[in-house]
Amino acid sequence: MSKSYFDETHCAFGHPKSTFMQWMLTIDHxxxxxxxxxxxxxxxxxxxxxxxxxRFELFAPGQQFxxxxxxxxxxxxxxxxxxxxxxxxxxPAVFGNIVMPLMIGAKDVSFPRLNWFTFWLYIxxxxxxxxxxxxxxxxxxxxxxxxxxxxxxxxAPYSLNTDTNVVTTLVAAFILGMASIxxxxxxxxxxxxxxxxGMDFFKMPLFVWGIYATAWIQLLATPVVGIxxxxxxxxxxxxxxxFDPSKGGDPVLFxxxxxxxxxxxxxxxxxxxxxxxxxxxxxxxxxxxxxxxTIALSSASIAGVGYLVWGHHLxxxxxxxxxxxxxxxxxxxxxIPTGIKFYDWIATMYKGKIVLDTPMLxxxxxxxxxxxxxxxxxxxxxxxxxxxxQDTYYTIAHFHYAMLGGxxxxxxxxxxxxxxxxFGKMYSEVQAKxxxxxxxxxxxxxxxxxxxxxYLGMPRRYFxxxxxxxxxxxxxxWGAIIFVVGLVYMFYVLIQGIRNxxxxxxxxxxxxxxxxxxPTTPPPLENHTKxxxxxxxxxxxxxxxxxxxxxxxxxxxx
Amino acid sequence: MAHDSHDSHEYVxxxxxDRDGNQHEVQGWQGDTYGGKLGFWLFMLTEVMxxxxxxxxxxxxxxxxxxxxLDASAGLNRVLGGTNTVVLLVSALTMGLGLLKMRNGxxxxxxxxIWATILLALVFLGVKAVEWTAEYxxxxxxxxxxxxxxxxxSLPFGQILFFxxxxxMTGLHGVHIIIGIGLMLWLLKRINSGKVTPEHNILxxxxxxxxxxxxxxxxxxxxYFYMIGAGDIAGGVIHGH
Numbered sequence: 001m002s003k004s005y006f007d008e009t010h011c012a013f014g015h016p017k018s019t020f021m022q023w024m025l026t027i028d029h030x031x032x033x034x035x036x037x038x039x040x041x042x043x044x045x046x047x048x049x050x051x052x053x054x055r056f057e058l059f060a061p062g063q064q065f066x067x068x069x070x071x072x073x074x075x076x077x078x079x080x081x082x083x084x085x086x087x088x089x090x091x092p093a094v095f096g097n098i099v100m101p102l103m104i105g106a107k108d109v110s111f112p113r114l115n116w117f118t119f120w121l122y123i124x125x126x127x128x129x130x131x132x133x134x135x136x137x138x139x140x141x142x143x144x145x146x147x148x149x150x151x152x153x154x155x156a157p158y159s160l161n162t163d164t165n166v167v168t169t170l171v172a173a174f175i176l177g178m179a180s181i182x183x184x185x186x187x188x189x190x191x192x193x194x195x196x197x198g199m200d201f202f203k204m205p206l207f208v209w210g211i212y213a214t215a216w217i218q219l220l221a222t223p224v225v226g227i228x229x230x231x232x233x234x235x236x237x238x239x240x241x242x243f244d245p246s247k248g249g250d251p252v253l254f255x256x257x258x259x260x261x262x263x264x265x266x267x268x269x270x271x272x273x274x275x276x277x278x279x280x281x282x283x284x285x286x287x288x289x290x291x292x293x294t295i296a297l298s299s300a301s302i303a304g305v306g307y308l309v310w311g312h313h314l315x316x317x318x319x320x321x322x323x324x325x326x327x328x329x330x331x332x333x334x335x336i337p338t339g340i341k342f343y344d345w346i347a348t349m350y351k352g353k354i355v356l357d358t359p360m361l362x363x364x365x366x367x368x369x370x371x372x373x374x375x376x377x378x379x380x381x382x383x384x385x386x387x388x389x390q391d392t393y394y395t396i397a398h399f400h401y402a403m404l405g406g407x408x409x410x411x412x413x414x415x416x417x418x419x420x421x422x423f424g425k426m427y428s429e430v431q432a433k434x435x436x437x438x439x440x441x442x443x444x445x446x447x448x449x450x451x452x453x454x455y456l457g458m459p460r461r462y463f464x465x466x467x468x469x470x471x472x473x474x475x476x477x478w479g480a481i482i483f484v485v486g487l488v489y490m491f492y493v494l495i496q497g498i499r500n501x502x503x504x505x506x507x508x509x510x511x512x513x514x515x516x517x518x519p520t521t522p523p524p525l526e527n528h529t530k531x532x533x534x535x536x537x538x539x540x541x542x543x544x545x546x547x548x549x550x551x552x553x554x555x556x557x558x
Numbered sequence: 559m560a561h562d563s564h565d566s567h568e569y570v571x572x573x574x575x576d577r578d579g580n581q582h583e584v585q586g587w588q589g590d591t592y593g594g595k596l597g598f599w600l601f602m603l604t605e606v607m608x609x610x611x612x613x614x615x616x617x618x619x620x621x622x623x624x625x626x627x628l629d630a631s632a633g634l635n636r637v638l639g640g641t642n643t644v645v646l647l648v649s650a651l652t653m654g655l656g657l658l659k660m661r662n663g664x665x666x667x668x669x670x671x672i673w674a675t676i677l678l679a680l681v682f683l684g685v686k687a688v689e690w691t692a693e694y695x696x697x698x699x700x701x702x703x704x705x706x707x708x709x710x711x712s713l714p715f716g717q718i719l720f721f722x723x724x725x726x727m728t729g730l731h732g733v734h735i736i737i738g739i740g741l742m743l744w745l746l747k748r749i750n751s752g753k754v755t756p757e758h759n760i761l762x763x764x765x766x767x768x769x770x771x772x773x774x775x776x777x778x779x780x781x782y783f784y785m786i787g788a789g790d791i792a793g794g795v796i797h798g799h
Contacts, residue, residue: 193593197582223607239702240722248715533576
């Protein structure tokens with residue numbers, strides 16, 4: 001039995017004997033990716049619990065279980081965790097770390113010790129973000145939390161005036177931003193420097209292209225929000241005046257600065273997810289991907305154009321009509337490269353030998369949910385309809401269809417796809433497919449009624465509502481219950497797979513990219529036995545079989 | 559960043575062989591000087607985006623309150639600001655000379671130059687402290703009445719915003735100077751323990767790069783805050799406006 005990366009590791013310093021310390025100090029990209037996944041999904045469930053609390057409260061009009069103030073804190077907690085702790089590090093931190101170096105034939109990322117440091121920076125950010133959860137006081141027999149109640153966007157001037165603990169949340173967001181920048185920097189250098197000989201940019205797997213485009217957004221957009229949060233802190237505690245109208249400052253400026261980062265950030269979330277889709281579709285259609293170059297370049301152009309669209313968050317904040325029109329048109333423009341990707345994926349499946357394994361089911365489900373999420377986004381990019389739909393449940397439904405039904409669904413697809421690679425075992429396919437069906441049904445029950453409620457005027461972030469909206473909230477509630485049951489079941493199936501799954505071969509899906517050509521599964525500490533020479537395209541199939549084959553020394557034998 | 563691998567055993571790159579039997583050297587992450595430089599240049603880009611955003615905020619408010627900005631700027635001490643500009647430019651020179659000496663094998667001279675840079679950085683911070691103290695005694699500082707709204711000492715909106723950004727930006731620049739001093743002390747430690755040598759000078763290179771960026775930012779900060787209101791002295795802009 002050969003040793004895998006679970007048995008041995010390189011450490012940032014020292015050579016600790018205990019397994020625990022070896023994990024804490026590891027610089028191995030695969031182990032770091034797994035640790036990110038564990039921490040992120042733990043917080044994911046905390047945020048899900050916050051959301052479920054809100055759905056319970058909203059089951060009927062009026063107050064049921066929690067105070068209005070607690071409700072404000074619940075949606076802030078939900079937003080802060082989901083955005084800053086879960087989905088922004090998200091796919092890059094987990095699969096960018098685990099799979100990207102394997103895909104380009106590297107032994108690790110360019111700066112493994114920086115990678116280790118970044119992980120702990122992320123943990124520090126998480127601790128600071130949640131520290132104010134434990135900062136509560138007990139008054140009149142009820143618990144009063146001091147967690148921020150501003151929503152995850154921290155809009156001035158409210159965030160500057162509230163008595164709750166905004167400072168820790170702002171500092172945490174800044175630190176998590178630093179971690180994100182350093183991850184992006186590490187990946188950019190890795191992709192530029194450590195590709196296997198012969199692998200030029202247009203021979204890279206498309207997931208690597210997604211990570212590459214994402215890394216540029218992490219690097220160039222995150223500092224803007226970082227400094228914005230610092231300025232907000234200086235405003236709050238030293239009164240520098242720039243967001244404070246009573247000193248001539250402009251609160252809308254905060255919105256601009258915030259969205260200059262936070263809109264590109266949604267492309268930062270979706271681009272690696274699209275990368276996962278581009279891996280799964282050819283592998284389970286047993287067919288070379290259609291329009292490789294257009295998919296690769298559309299990732300780059302989404303990242304580029306995505307910088308110029310932030311103003312569409314401010315249509316109702318008082319911008320000139322000229323600026324609104326420009327931002328609206330630029331936003332439509334993003335739909336073009338996204339549409340190109342969708343047509344390419346569907347063209348790839350045409351006349352392919354489609355195998356409906358779990359990862360493929362998730363990918364196909366996402367084509368439906370993300371199409372709804374993406375196209376509803378175009379409807380609110382129109383200025384006229386946005387004036388009506390801004391800050392309603394319609395917008396909420398839109399971005400949950402795009403983020404949960406797009407990014408997180410593809411994240412789940414990736415988990416099911418790379419699971420045998422990471423653990424060398426296979427989950428129960430039947431149960432995993434059942435979990436998909438439950439989640440897919442629950443998801444649509446949960447979010448689709450919100451499109452209607454929002455269109456009819458249900459505003460977001462409200463603690464209470466008019467009785468005519470009750471039916472939609474109750475549909476959503478039962479959807480949420482189904483969804484949470486599906487989530488718990490899916491993770492149960494995966495954990496059962498880790499514990500008792502059947503051992504697999506290194507390439508159970510008949511996939512073509514380099515991470516499926518490892519000598520053993522789980523992979524050994526330093527990945528491929530030898531670095532291959534790459535003179536082939538990433539997805540070459542012939543009559544439904546992979547073309548490129550290697551011997552045990554990574555020499556081609558086809 | 560780039561100082562990851564100076565283990566005792568030298569790293570030997572792997573060879574990949576293509577189908578025609580040609581050999582290709584594989585780039586490992588170990589000892590990748592080019593990658594180390596690339597990584598640090600990318601990091602410098604993030605600094606540019608950070609300070610760039612603040613300059614954007616500054617120019618936005620300058621556009622809204624041009625006269626207030628000129629009046630506030632006229633009140634800054636150009637002699638101290640100018641002195642600091644010269645100090646920082648000279649420190650960039652000593653930093654660069656240190657790197658040249660390191661590359662030419664003169665480790666002792668390199669260390670001397672780094673100490674000189676640290677000294678100049680401390681002078682910069684000292685002048686800054688004198689300047690801020692003077693401003694404090696004039697009643698202009700974050701949290702004092704002049705920069706609050708709605709009292710008898712309140713400055714006009716534009717001036718409040720000018721000084722708010724002045725203290726934020728020069729303050730953050732000062733933080734970068736302090737970080738720079740820390741980095742240089744660490745560099746000296748690495749040189750003394752033989753981790754940074756004329757052959758492996760990537761850490762030295764990157765810290766010199768960092769220091770260049772710190773002085774480059776100041777080169778933009780100085781005219782924007784100190785010089786725009788200097789017309790009064792030269793007998794120009796304000797009165798002819």
